[in-house]
Amino acid sequence: MNQTFTVWEKTRQLLIVLLPILISQLALFAMIFFDTIMSGHASPIDLAGVAIGSSIWSPVQAGLTGILMAVTPIVAQMIGAMRKEQVPFTVVQAMYLAVAIAIAVVLIGAVALGPLLNMMELEPEVHDIAWRYLIALAFGIVPLFVYTVVRCFIDALGWTRITMLITLVSLPINVLLNYVLIFGHFGMPRLGGVGAGYATAITYWCITLISLYVVHRVQAFSEYGILTKVYRISMAAWKELLRIGVPLGFSIFFEVSIFAAVTLFMSQFNTITIAAHQAAMNFASFIYMVPMSISMALTILVGFEAGAKRFKDARQYSYLGISIALVMAALFAVGLLLFNEQVAGLYTTDEAVLRLTQHFLMYSILFLLSDAVAAPIQGILRGYKEVTVTFVVALISYWVIGLPLGYLMANYTSFAAFGYWIGLITGLAAGAVFLFGRLLALQRKKIRADEP
Template identity: 50%
Template sequence: MYETSNRRQKIKLFIIIMVPILVTQVSMNLMNFFDTVMSGQSSAGDLAGVAIGSSLWVPILTAVNGVVLAITPIIAQLIGAKKKEDVPQVIQQGIYLSIALSFFILLIGSVVLDPILQLMSLEQDVHHIAKYYLVTLGTGIIPLFLFHTIRSFMDGLGQTRASMIIILISLPINAFLNYIFIFGKLGMPAFGGIGAGIATSVTYWIVSIISLYMIHRVAPFKTYRVFEVFVKPKLSYWVSQLKIGMPIGLAMFFETSIFSVVTIMMSNYDTNTIAAHQAAMNFAGLLYMLPLSVGMALTIAVGFEVGAKRFQDARSYTYLGIIGGIMIAVFIGIILFLFDGAVARLYHTNPEVIALTKQFILFAIFYQLADAIGAPIQGALRGYKDVNITLVLALVSYWIIGLPVGFLFANYTNLEAFGYWIGIIVGLSAGAIALLLRLLYVQRNVKQNKPVKGS
């Protein structure tokens, strides 16, 4: 990161930061995409099992990543304030916390996984695949969250290309391992959808090892000497990170977990409907990486400018990101409308599944338009370290507004499964409007040097 003096420089720097984040996020999501698509080529049961497993995994992943993401604005503001000497301890404590959270998730997962799957009344083969996809994926949780901690450090410095390179290296490895374990190649048994979990776990370990090497040996990260002097875990540092990270993580959990609840509610439909819903949701998740990347770039840019007390520049970056996100969403919506059939055929060859997926994709067009506004605003608010009200807004928008609306449309109209998507769209739209109002309030008070209530 560096100071800019005009709009052209800001646009250039923002693109330099955002594009590698976008490539990284899309590539990370492509691992889940490959898991789902390649499993679907095995059978509809494998597709449904992996898709359901993914829908349960993603909320947990995003929640913990939200906690880890707190490191990005912390580092960005430290660099903006020229406090480089504080960086190593922040990173080490973040690593300790990520490992502790990983063990906590593994413990909770061992207790609640079976009961949750039993609630869904799945067909026996789908239940088996979903369970052991998650079990095998769980063996890679520790290295995954370790990588995300290191990545947040890299991104906080504005060095977003580093994590992009790591993921681009790992993506073809993941696809190749999927091919081996799903379809039984090179002497391995054909695990079907469960093989996708094995492949992704191995990939997480590879990604973690590469990232550790980079911050220890590669410039500019090695100049921070993160591991030169080891410090003991300190609860005070954990608490300071959690004060920022927990609201971020819970807000992201409320947003993503609603999709898991919808999946549970849709388990009453047949396997083809579940498979089509999850295929469309999987692709929508891939599209979400666009506004999410804009939001993550805004966290870095806004955090840097806020740390340096350049509040007008922080405002300029914010609106630049929001406008860019909306333009991207409109373009993507047009592409989806024109090529819905091609997207549906990526996931399955069954004509009924393809037809249903195309209908779900139409709803995804409006879904991603709402996300294009909300996600960048969330990122900007994280740059201000304003996270507590965002948590409340997420809870109200998605769970108190979106989910009940979806339930009503699904059960009391002839829309059936599509009704849940209407609820999601309504929830996301309500959240985007509320976030915009919060952003305007924060910007006004920061500019006038007034306290921001609820931060």
């Protein structure tokens, strides 16, 4: 990355960093996307089982990998402040922490998964698929967490196209494994939705091994000696990573878990409703990859400028990112209005599920504008290492406002299952307003402090 002086130069550098991140995120999400679509074509029961399993795993994955994403602003600010010699130690400590967290997740899951699923009033077939899907995914947890650290290191240096290429290479592997394991081709047993779990776990191993090879062999990364230097575990380094990572991870957890919680509450409805909700939520999450990618790019660029004490440049990047996100949200909204039935048809051939999915998709349009403001601001604040406020805002807007309102609307009005979506939309909008206010105050403070 380089220092920029004009709006055009900043726009160009933002796009150079952003586009590979966007492609990477879309490719990573495509694994879940294809899991859902291909499971849905196996049967509505397989789709519902994968939906429940994903709803349990997604917030855990997002929150814990969010902790490890502290590597990005830390390394970006080190690079901006010309302290490159500190990078290897930080990255290696983060990899140690990633393995420790992954092992803890597997052990806790082995104890808690059974009772958790038993608490839910699921149809027996759906319960069985959800259980076996999560067991299959567990084989990929360690490599997934290690890959998160490696990817954050690569991205923080500005080489986002490298992680893009790694992810693009792994996507066809995932689709092929889905095809073989879900539907039982090439002599393999037909595992249905459970096969999607094994396919994703194997793909995580592929991504991790490829990324480690690149870090070891490519000059831009090998000069840091990440895989050649051995350090003792440092509790002080872990404390620094957790100081930034825990609020960051919890803010992501609260945001993602609200959607998972709604899906779990949907278990009170029939399998068709669960399947339709999951299909629409999956597509809304797919669209969310755009503002999320902008958020990740802004963390890198704002962190780089903040590390160099160029706070006016950091502010310019902030508003460029938010503007791009709003334009993209408007385009997606128009597209979804025009092609509503075609999008629903991607997920199912069952007529009842198809029609109900269309209704849910119309509500998802309202997510777009809130996400276009909230997600980039979260990335900007992370670039400043301002992570506590995003944690507090996520807790209040989603769990104090969104979920209670959704529960009331779903259970005490005629909106039924759609009531949960109304609650989510309200929570997202509240979060966007709170975060924007905090961003304005923080940037004014930084710029005033930097003025003579």
